[in-house]
Structure formats: structure tokens, C-alpha cells
Amino acid sequence: MAGGIFEPGAHRAAGIVDDGAVIAAMLRVESEWARILQEGGAASAEQADAIVGACERLAGGASGGVDAAVLAESAESAGNPVVPLVSALRAAVAEQDPAAADRVHRGLTSQDVLDTALMLVARDAAARIAAELRGVGESLAGHARAHETTVMTGRTLTQPAVPITFGLKAARWLSGVLDGLDAVTAARDGLPVQCGGAAGTLSLAGILVADPLGAASELARRLRLADPGVPWHTVRTPVTRLGDALATACQGLGVVAVDVATLSRPEIGELHEGGGGGRGGSSTMPHKRNPVLSVLIRSAALRAPHLAATLHSAAGQAVDERPDGAWHAEWPALRDLLAITATASAQAAVLAAELAVDTSAMERNARSFADGLLAEPRGVPPGLPSGPPPAAPGDYLGMARSITQRVLDRHARTTDEGADRR
Template sequence: MSVSIFDSFLTTGDMIAVFDDAAIVQAMLRFEQALAAAQAEEGVIPAAAARAIAGVCNAQLYDIPALIAASRRAGSLAIPLVKELTHTVGLYDKECAAWVHWGSTSQDVVDTAMVLATRDALALIEASLARLCDSLLALAAAHVDTPVLARTLMQPAQVTSFGWKVLGWTAPLLRARARLREAAARALRLQLGGAVGTLAVLDEHGDAVAQRVAHELGLQTADAPWHTQRDEWVRLGMEIAVLTGSLGKLATDLALMAQGEVGELAEPSGQGRGGSSAMPHKRNPVSAMIALAAAGRAPQHAAALLQAMGQQHERGLGNWQAELAEWPPLFIGAHGALQALNDAFDGLTVDTARMRANIDALQGLIFAEALSIALAAAIGRPAAHAFVETLSQRAVREGRHLAELLPEAIAAHDDLRERCDMAALQALFDPAVAAAPARRLAVRQLAQLRSQLRQEAASSTMESAR
């Protein structure tokens, strides 16, 4: 698979290599080699034929650009590949050449090759996702006590804990990680059905051959050929799209908090990273930019996969081919976003002083709800709300802090003057006090997410041992 210079800019060389033209052709040849070996073991084809086929199942022996050009006329990459494989085997043994691709069909080759490539792609996604989750959990643990502005509808709202905010980025990623594993277990299955999904040529040997092919390729067999049953496959693609969307959420917050006027976070800089061709002072959030680009494109790829599900009868006309073209970009974008965000969080600057300054600059208005609730115990909620609203308007009008105006206003209020603990009311304006509820939630969820990670790691170790 060739990608444009702009796609390359937004992803990683490792993920491009997974879906590279040579990698896909090699995966197709792996299928052909495994098929021949399985059939020989079941006595369907001569053992000599399996050996002859295996001897030339190397992508480097074939003119891949020519195969791609021929596939446009043939309607499938598998057709010219099988033709060339047959020809190459025939150069050594014409009789053995007759057994190439025995009982299989083009879609078996291509779908299984895509399963093998996708398994490699998911390994890259898993490693990058685990690294990012580890970084985020460490960041959250370091900042459970750090007050920061919470913002709703893009405006300052109240005070929260920065650690709690970070966990809000992390939890969807851990859920995505678990669901990707579940979806992969269902979707990464051998495709082997023959011409119309009945394995008619293999007759009673079909099941045994499929089991052997799957074992050779490290896959599970499917309950039945899934040539036009794309539900589990597309669900896996949807999970990649959802993951990319969650990365986009994280990148959005990162970019907003890195704005110069906010200045609470900053991506690493230096060595040309995030610079400008015109403005020497710029420190652009390039990691957030790459993740946002991926998140912006994922919905279109996901929609195309869903659109392609209505495949006709036992083999799709046009929609299967569209699905194949849309599949790699989802993974290419997701891995690019993950790598970019890992780069950002490896050297992220957290400016806690700026976080506090942004809180202090709001004249205490973000504590208005807490003040209103405290006063409601004395005069009821409607009256307390009206009192604090009037006082807030005065703070804005006079450019003064709400806490500064409060003692005078309380002293002038007949119902509040004798019924309020001024020290307790003033404590409401302490950012640490305001962030305490978020801190409690953060401590609890941090423990839960760490436990989840440990359980997943133990599960992975057990699966590897098996």
C-alpha cells in the first residue's frame, strides 16, 4: 500500500509497513503456503506439491507493481498473484503447479492476508496504547491535589483536580483497549470457504484442512466462512474508530490548555518541534494536531465500512473492495495519533502556577455556586441564589474579588449576619477545598484503573503461556 506524503506525515513508518504492498502480498503467500501444507497433510494434494509451493512463497520473487496493475483488470489482487505463483512453481515442476490454490478462492486469500496484517497492526496499537495509558496514570497520580479550572461550554465553570481531568482522558482509552481485545478475538479468524463458501472442492476434508491452515497461521477458525458476513470484522474497525475519537478528545483538551492565553500545559519543544516558518516565538501543539487530524478522518472511514456491509449474496460487488481500501487508513490514523500523543506526554510541561493564576484571575466567581449552597442553609436556596448573583454582578462591575465583598454584604444582611460562619464561608474560596470532591473521585478511580491494568497484564501473560 502506498500512502501520500501527507498520510505519512500523520502516521508512523511501522504502521505503514504493516499494510505495505509487499507485506500484504507476503501475507497472501503465507496463506497459500499454509493451505498447501494443510492439504498435503490431509492427503488432498501430493506432499511434493506442498514443498514446491512453499519454496516460492516469497514476495521478493514477484513484480508487485505489475501484480497491482494486473489486479485492476482481473478484479482482485489474488487472481494475478495465484497466476504468477502457479507459473513460478511450474518452472520447477509442472505437475506440482496444478495444485496451487486448490479448492480456495480469491477472497479466502485476501481476507486472510488482511487478518494477518491487522493482527500485526493491533500489536502496534496495543503497545502504543499501553504506553500512553501508563503515562497518563502516572500524570494523574502526580496531580490529584492540583487544582485546575473546569470549563463547560468553553467557559470557566468551577475548580476540579487536574488528576481527575487526566483520568477522564485515560478511562476511555482503557475501555478501548479491553474492547479491542474482545473484538479482535472474534474478528481475527481464518477465511476459507472456496468459491461460494461451501468448500465443495475439499469435500469431507474441508474442516480438517481449515483447522490445519488456521493452526499454521496462528489463527482461530470461524464458525463458517464470512465472505459476506462482515459484522465481526466491521465491529473491530468501529472500535479503532472509537479509540481514535477518544484520542481526539484528549488532543482537544491538550491543545486548548496549551493556548498561550491559558498556558497550563505545553508540549515538548526544541529541535524544530512545533516551530513556525515565520514566527520564532511559536510553540505549536503538533502532537495534538496529528491526533485531531486522525480523529477528523476516522468517522468517514468508519461510515464507509458500515456502508460496505450490504454485500450481495456470496461475494460483494464493489462494496467488499471498498472495505479493503478503507480498512488500513483507520489503523494508520490511530497509530499516528497514539505515537504523537506519546511524544507529547513523554515531555509534557504542567504549569501548576499558571493553573492557580487562571483560577485567581476570575475574582472568585467560580466559587459562587458553593457559596450559594452554603448560604441556602440559612435563608433558603432561592434567596441565597439571588444574594450571590447580585454580589457577583457587583464584583464584576467593581473589578473586585467576591471574597473581598462578602463580609460587608453579610454584615448588611439581617438574616445572614447572625447565622453565618464567616471563616467557613471564606474557606470556600480556597482552590484546594474546591478541588477536594474531584480529588476523592480521582483517588478512587486511579486505584480502579491501576487494578484493571494489573488484571489485563496477568490475563495477557496467561494467554501468552498457553
């Protein structure tokens, strides 16, 4: 599980993907299904009330609430946490209405409850991630605008190449972050309900209610999830699509982090992480100020694609009508991916907002590498169109300002669309 001393910054994602959040989401699924059974005539209003009330008590941690550690231990006997949770819920309902206890979970299967619960948790986490990415984007757009003419050394394969502007570099960062934001938003908006019963046929639901597919659609409506129209027990595209979106977000943030860490090296000195409070200190070397946010964000970017790959590997092994082990492999991978992306996006929002730009160092480095930075235009063979050779790095910036503006225009459109969606 994500968190602990080996996950610096994990507190930034606290409460959105932990055991308590998943348990509460599972209980919400059971609660809404009880109302659907009531509407379909399979449970009385009093019985549905008893189930809903028990779900609220257990989710709220009231006396007799669900102990996550006990649930985890009990889950080993059944292979998933839904079975012991349903047992606990039935016991809680029976205390109020013994007849209602028999209505708990009827027509669903454990995968319906857990898949849907994970979609609910993912939706909340994705909303948090999207908000943080928008914050990162605002700060990067500010840097792009402020430094559209700030000349710096463009580097390729670690070596000085041609001049660029810091505004262009910030715009490139912004482009990657916007890609991640678009992917996360699209994945969040498409997260589906899971409702298929034991083998994806809704057989028991068909006995309990007149329109089982309509009941599945109603569950989606109540939970504000997408209605996929069919169960997806062994078609794991919703999970892999979400995983890819999260990896894309970490990818964009990773580029920012690696560039900041590299350009903050003392021998370059063009960027520095801001902030105070002892951030970046060393245990033995008081002179050091390490770019720790960049380091931690980079670590998320290194882990994310492998977690997404686990989701794809599991999806390709979803055998029969319900998977044997592949489904189980998804749970920790998806939760870790949600947690590290939420953490990294929050850290990146701080990094981008507090980033210190040393324009003097950029100018000094560009001037010292000027001969190399201007070698390209000076090497144009006779007979090809060419103007006067540039006298300084600032004279050879090509379409840097136009490209920067195009990214800023995209950011403005994304911001407007995000405001409309919210």
C-alpha cells in the first residue's frame, strides 16, 4: 500500500485511496443497490432503509464499524475484501431488521462491488489530480509568458545546441502537463459502473427486478458513473485507460522535474527550487540544498509506467468470466498509481509555483557558449538562402515566441473548457 516512510510526500494523497476510502465506496455501492432493489419491488422501504442505515454506520466508523485490519485478514479466506464486508453488513442489518439482512448484496457479485468502488475512488482521486495539474499549468503558463524573450542555452544530448528561450522551455513543460490533464480528465469522465452478477449475465438480478439492465443503468446514474451498457469483468479497458492516463500525467511532470534538477546543478545554476523550511537539507553537508521536490516527482515518473504495465499484463490474463489472480493483481497497482500521481501532481504544483529563475545565469551561459550556439547558421553552404549571420544568441531564436504562444493558447482553451466542465 502506498504511504509510509518510503513514500515521502504521501500525506498529500491521504484519505483519497486508502482502505477507509475503498471501504466507504464499497458500502456506498451496497447502499445504492438496496434502493434499486426497493424500486424494483425486491425489498421494502423499511428493508432498504435498514441496509442504507447500516452502510452509513459502518462507513462512518461508528461503534461496530468496519476495522480495515480485520477486513484485510478476513479477505484472505475469500480472496477479496467484499465477502467479509458483506458478512459484516448483513450482521449489522440483522441487528435492526433480520428480514432485511437477506436483501443485502442480492443480485450483485463481489467484483461488481469492488470494481465499482475502485471507480468511485479513482474518480475522486482523478478530480484531485486534475485540480493539481491545472495549478501546475497556471504556474508554467506564467513562466512562459514572463520569459518569452529570456534567452538560454538549448541543449541536445546533454550538450549546447542552439539558443532557445526559457519561455519556450516552460511552454514545452506546459504542453506535457496539458497532455496529462486531458488524459486524466477524459479517463475520469468515462469511469464506468460494474454490474453483471456472478458471471456477467445478471441472472439473479433478472429474478429480483423486471429490468436488470435498467437496474445497472440506474446504479450508474445514482453513483454518477458512466453506464457501459455491458459488464466488463474480463474486458479491463476502463482500468488500463485510467492507468495510461495517470502514467501520462506522471510522464509530463517527470520532464519538468528532470529539467529543474539538471538546471539547478551549481555549474549551470539557471533554475532553483523555491521554498524554505529546511527543504532540501542534507544530514551531513550544511551547504547543500537538494532539489528534493524534483527528485520525488522524478521517482513517481519512474514508477508509473511499470504500474500501468502491470494493469495491462493483468488485463491480458483476464480468463473465463471472472479472472483468477489477474483481477487481484490490479488492486494494489491501481491504488499505488493513483496515490503516486496525486502526490507527484501536488508536489509539482508547489515546485512550479515557487520555481526561481536565474536569468543572469541563463544569459551568462548562453554568452559563454555563443560560438557553438551560433555554429548552425554560420555553417550554411553558399548558394542556400541565408541572411546576415546572427551576432548574438538572441538573434537566432527561430519561431520560439510563436510556438510558445501556441501552447499558451491551448492552455487558455483547456482552462476555459475545464471551468465549463466543473
